[in-house]
Amino acid sequence: MLLKPTLLRFSQYNNDLRLCRLKVPILQMRCIVQTVTPKMTFEGNTEGISTSEEAQMSRIFGGRIKGEAPKSTSRILTGGTRNIAGVKVPEKPIAPDNCCMSGCVNCVWEIYNEDIRYWKKKRREAADKIKLTHEVWPARWNPPLGLLEMKNVPRSLRETKLNYDRQKAEQVEKTPSDLFTKRDTPLPKAVIEAKKRHIKERATKNKMKEQESGEKIVNKIDDDTEGWAGVPVYIKVFAEFESRQRDKKIRKS
Template sequence: MSLRMITFSYLFKIQTQTIRRFSSTKNVSMTFTGNSNQDLGTEEERMSRVFGGRLKGQAPMPSSRMTVQDSRDIAGVSVPYQPSPPDNCCMSGCVNCVWEMYKDDITFWQDRRHLAIENIGKTNEKWPVDWNPPLKLLDIKNVPNELKQKKLDMLSNEKITTTTTTNILFPKRDTPLPSSVLEAKRKNFLKRQKLLEMKKRQTIEEEDGWNDIPIYIKAFADFEKRKIRKTWYRYF
């Protein structure tokens, strides 16, 4: 028998075994269970879980500051009202995602708000009580009268020790301090400044408009914005 015939017989045997093994497979019964027997509400209610409240028959209610919110002059700065988070995101990565637009609105609002905080600190003006007063970032003189007690309570909670306690524990001395003590005080001062800076940064983050929004939504908006910026850099 030639080599060609031997090879053909071997391949035919493998193919036959494969086909026989496949054909001998038993049918497997499968059962699919749906939600047709469950009470999931009306079609409108089920749609609202996915698309928010923008259902048929409802008037559009955009949340952008450009169409809904107003602005107010505070210490010479036009400050918009805090933008409202959208409730109609489909989470499918749209080109013009509502969370990206909300991030732009929040960034603009933060810039104007921080500039107004800096300017009003140089005056004795009061921040409008109905315009999202940033109590943690305002001086007591710029806090509205209706919220002064709340600001004082916040300051008292942040204060760790009083001057009386400090004077008892560390009485004033007449002789000069040793150089090692002065060096330790300098290091402690720098450390306290760093902690205060971190605390201030944390306070700003708490006042940035994202504190009531899940962190994964903010991460999603940041990712989409970076992706678009990367695409722009590629073409320009």
């Protein structure tokens, strides 16, 4: 409903145009409009996506769409540990299925990232010690084929170990120098000294990181992605970022 504007004029209004220009009337207007708030529906961009809505939701929020039973996180639901070469190696952590995507302080993906790092650490320790023995790694306990020798690999996985070693030998690690053409002349003396200095500084930084985290920094092909198969990359990056931010806060305090 629209109300008519109310004009407040001077008590003595002069019809003379000149006086009107000198005495401009003060206008006050107030409009009251009654409107109905429309209901808005937001639809996501589903162009080119062939999966159903439930499949898209389960990818983000987990599988509890139709009232499935709740599943425990990786820290609660564990299969115990196995003593391998004197090291208690835990079972491979289970990816969580109950993330609410609301930015919790202790996100289940951050906890899962910590469990994966601890599992890899213990597995590397056991792999280093089992090399000194003739013990065979249990086939159902996720043997690290890249860190084991053939004598420590179960018989059922030795063919896989051979294929893994073959792929590792064929794979050539690329460096930034591969992007440039090879030099015909030797490097300047200052450049050689700078390279030696950078190598020494990098070794010192790695040593400090090992002392802070208690983990040995090793060159590995696919150890970083192990445990994250089938998990979107952005979730892994989010979990690692949150862990680094928390470590910074702990060091500052």
